[in-house]
Amino acid sequence: MPSSFSFVAALLAATAVSASPRASALTGSITARNAANSSLGAPVAYICGPKTANVTCVNRYGSLLPPSFSRDPDPSVAYTGAKVPGDPSWALVQQADFVLFDKKRGLEVLGPAPKIQRGIIPVLNVIHEAPVFVPELNKLFVTQDGPPGNLSILSLDLNHDPPTVALVETDPPLYQPTGGLYNSKDGMIYYAVQGNNASLPGGLQQHAGIARVDPKTLKAEWLLNNYHGFNLAGPNDLTIDDVGDIWFTDTDYAYVLGVSESPKQLQLATWRFRPSTGQIQVMDTSLAYPNGIAFSRDGKTLTGARNVFAWDVARKGHDGTHPVITGKRVIFQALEGAPDGLKVAANGYLVIGEGLAPGVDITDELGNLIARIQTSHPVENIQWTGDDLKTLWLVGIGGFTRVEFDLAGPDLVNYHGKGGH
Numbered sequence: 001m002p003s004s005f006s007f008v009a010a011l012l013a014a015t016a017v018s019a020s021p022r023a024s025a026l027t028g029s030i031t032a033r034n035a036a037n038s039s040l041g042a043p044v045a046y047i048c049g050p051k052t053a054n055v056t057c058v059n060r061y062g063s064l065l066p067p068s069f070s071r072d073p074d075p076s077v078a079y080t081g082a083k084v085p086g087d088p089s090w091a092l093v094q095q096a097d098f099v100l101f102d103k104k105r106g107l108e109v110l111g112p113a114p115k116i117q118r119g120i121i122p123v124l125n126v127i128h129e130a131p132v133f134v135p136e137l138n139k140l141f142v143t144q145d146g147p148p149g150n151l152s153i154l155s156l157d158l159n160h161d162p163p164t165v166a167l168v169e170t171d172p173p174l175y176q177p178t179g180g181l182y183n184s185k186d187g188m189i190y191y192a193v194q195g196n197n198a199s200l201p202g203g204l205q206q207h208a209g210i211a212r213v214d215p216k217t218l219k220a221e222w223l224l225n226n227y228h229g230f231n232l233a234g235p236n237d238l239t240i241d242d243v244g245d246i247w248f249t250d251t252d253y254a255y256v257l258g259v260s261e262s263p264k265q266l267q268l269a270t271w272r273f274r275p276s277t278g279q280i281q282v283m284d285t286s287l288a289y290p291n292g293i294a295f296s297r298d299g300k301t302l303t304g305a306r307n308v309f310a311w312d313v314a315r316k317g318h319d320g321t322h323p324v325i326t327g328k329r330v331i332f333q334a335l336e337g338a339p340d341g342l343k344v345a346a347n348g349y350l351v352i353g354e355g356l357a358p359g360v361d362i363t364d365e366l367g368n369l370i371a372r373i374q375t376s377h378p379v380e381n382i383q384w385t386g387d388d389l390k391t392l393w394l395v396g397i398g399g400f401t402r403v404e405f406d407l408a409g410p411d412l413v414n415y416h417g418k419g420g421h
């Protein structure tokens with residue numbers, strides 16, 4: 001590493017749904033209406049892109065709407081919940097699988113045959129988090145968050161289509177992991193675990209912290225569960241830098257959801273933990289509710305959600321590995337105002353789950369909006385799978401969605417290698 005760098009729960013019936021063709025009557029109506037109202041300028045939206053999915057382009061980022069528009073500011077109201085009665089082309093946005101704001105780069109992201117499948121497997125109507133892909137097993141592990149709380153984890157065997165699903169439990173059980181990451185260097189899954197209870201089944205006691213799991217044996221090992229005797233509020237998400245430090249966000253969602261018996265004892269913060277020494281250090285306390293966190297491919301940018309912020313980092317200290325973060329800046333205002341998990345693509349683009357709302361935003365590394373994926377359920381987190389890492393799973397409250405397109409996930413073996421931005 002260089003001496004300095006910058007760092008950006010009832011089962012629901014579910015059926016795989018392929019993209020449906022646009023209604024020709026709607027298209028005709030929009031065309032006629034816009035022709036009759038040409039004085040209003042270009043329509044807000046128009047059909048564009050491959051026919052394997054419903055793809056809509058938005059003119060000029062939708063920066064000029066008829067004066068009759070309105071939108072509820074509640075973060076659970078999706079972008080499509082805006083009302084634009086003065087332009088019927090808005091219906092194309094509401095029906096779209098993919099919405100493109102930057103047409104050229106958006107079409108590059110989609111590729112020649114994008115596909116979206118909703119409701120692939122039946123799931124509980126609870127929060128689904130921490131999707132982790134283990135390539136050696138070709139399995140996707142996904143946690144189920146409370147309330148009321150779970151000790152089990154969903155294991156999706158991707159060698160079958162649709163995948164076969166099993167409930168597995170680590171040994172010892174982990175109560176309520178909410179962020180997860182596969183580390184190819186040791187073949188382990190690292191979990192941010194938010195559950196903090198002294199009265200779990202079988203006499204299990206647990207404080208919130210960081211644990212790692214062998215995906216082959218499901219043996220779990222705790223790495224961190226306090227800061228000098230203080231409880232952590234509830235680690236939410238985590239990432240690993242190129243010197244092996246684990247960075248994680250800490251929030252009190254667990255207490256709010258009733259899966260922790262302890263209110264926060266420290267400020268909500270972003271932390272750095274060094275597994276080799278056990279050192280834990282607070283890095284940032286400026287975000288009210290830090291959430292998703294990720295490094296850019298070249299290790300020069302650390303990005304945190306709510307909204308989306310970036311920091312620069314310099315490596316200092318006696319061994320040249322001690323990080324100091326500066327230059328906090330907001331780079332993206334989410335369309336719904338409550339972003340959750342985020343990931344960095346192979347080319348450096350950010351892919352941001354919208355948390356309470358049914359969508360995913362795709363931006364470049366500077367936060368310029370390129371496209372969004374629209375789902376039928378809120379999206380808490382995302383994960384690439386497949387040999388070419390071009391299959392993206394979107395998981396959230398009561399639903400799983402699978403997307404196939406040309407935006408690839410990062411190299412699992414050499415995340416901080418060449419090719420990223």
